[in-house]
Amino acid sequence: MSANSCPLEERMLELTMLTVPDCPNEPVLRERLTQALADQPAVTVNLRVIEGEADAARYGMHGSPTLLINGVDPFAAPGTPSSVSCRLYRDESGPTGGAPSVAALRAALQQTVEHPVPSEPATAVGRAGLGRLAPVEGGLRAVHQRVLRAFAETGKAPSKDELDEAAAPFETSSQQVLAQLHAADFLRLDTFGAISAAYPFSPTPTPHLVQITDGPQVFSMCAIDALGIAAMLGKDVTISSAEPGTGNPITVTVPADTSASRVLWNPATTVVFYGRQSTCGTCPPEASADATVPSIAADICCDYINFFTDQDNALAWAQTHPGVTGQVLSQQEAWGIGVHIFGPLLRPHF
Known part of the structure; x- marks a missing residue:
């Protein structure tokens, strides 16, 4: 890997290292990245030296060194400000020093290769195309995964004690972590601080009831969310829903093996309408005020x-709802988006 760039024929990944001049941790990141890329496809690696705060803000540097994978910093917590200061990377076992561990780098690279930024139809449900895999830093992923596992195992949100336990290794409180997850739309909190949405799960009834094999019945936030639960949990699920307007029953059985050919749709002609409000006129004024x-x-x-x-x-x-824009997705398209967004969420963190 050269000091400036290493352009190769295939560009499944594009990596950019952002550092301040003479950063002592730049060689550490370079060495660990070389190890992490040993079995990866051809990539382009660029080095950009950041001279000041303005450039840090422009290029998305959150301390030196910063690694961007296809333009995204996978290790930055939501809302992390730009900075030219020395960066400390942490995992669940504590500080790792001035660069992510080799294992953490491999996991981030694998996530990008297997689950690239989704196409336009998936942007709203997938955090504007940023995906729903929370960063490891600051306990975000640990707390987020504890929330998801609680819903998957019990059908309801975890207790405060469970969340505090997940946050403790990161020397932060679960309330602080939940607030960050809320601001970045990994989950939603109501005005009392209770979880009101934990995509793909809903703590309150929705039209989409999901039976998890050897697990509870849960409600999903939407049809796409329901379709992604099997891949996320590695378990077969059965979705029972009802067609808007007619109430006609719809059942979808989704296998855990992420095989589109084995998804059973009843009726066989079932589709998914992927819609969104053209404006958010029905939302409370404060709904997105703190969003990142x-x-x-x-x-x-x-x-x-x-x-x-x-x-x-x-x-x-759709014709009777002019305030909603969207499109009809085929079965494979809808299922694929669900797997893409939710499949990685319970991946082990390092």
């Missing part, structure tokens, strides 16, 4: 991503 992403899925799209018995019924429903 452009839009909040629970506010603008969750109510409008639904199963329909066929394309004609989906289009007919």
Whole structure:
């Protein structure tokens, strides 16, 4: 890997290292990145030296050194300010020094290769295209995964004690972590601080009831969320939903093995309408005031991503809702988006 760039023929990954001049941890990151890339496809690695705070803000540097994978810093907590200061990377076992561990780098690279930034239809439900895998730093992923596992195992949110236990190794409180997860739309909190959405799970009834094999019944926030639960948990699930407007029953059985050919749709003509409000006029004024992403899925799209018995019924429903924009997704498209967004969420963190 050269000091400036290493352009190769295939560009599945593009890596950019951002450092201040003479950063002592730049060689550490370079060495660990070389190890992490040993079995990866051809990539482009660029080195950009950041001279001041203005450049740090422009290029997305959150301390030196920063690694961008396809333009995204996978190790930065939501809302982390730009900075030219020395950066300390931490994992669940404590400080790792001035660069991510080799294991953490490999996990971040694998995540990008297997789950690239989604196409336009997935942007709203997938945090404006940023994905729903919370960063490891600051206990965000540990607390987020504890929330998801609680819903998967019990059908309800975890207790404060459980969340505090997840946050403790990171020397922070669960309340602080939840506030960050809320601001970045990894989950939603109500005005009392209780979890009101934990994508893909809803703590309150929705039209989408999901039976987890050897687990509880849970509600999902929308049709896409329901379709992603099997891949996230590694368990078969059965989705029972109802067509908006007609109430016609729809059942989808999704296997854990992420094979589109084995998903069973009843009726066989079922589609998903992927909609969103063209404006958020029905949302409370404060709904997104503290958000670090452009839009909040629970506010603008969750109510409008639904199963329909066929394309004609989906289009007919859309015509009667002029305030909703969207498109009809095929079965494979809808399932693929669900797997893409939610499949990685319970991946072990390092």
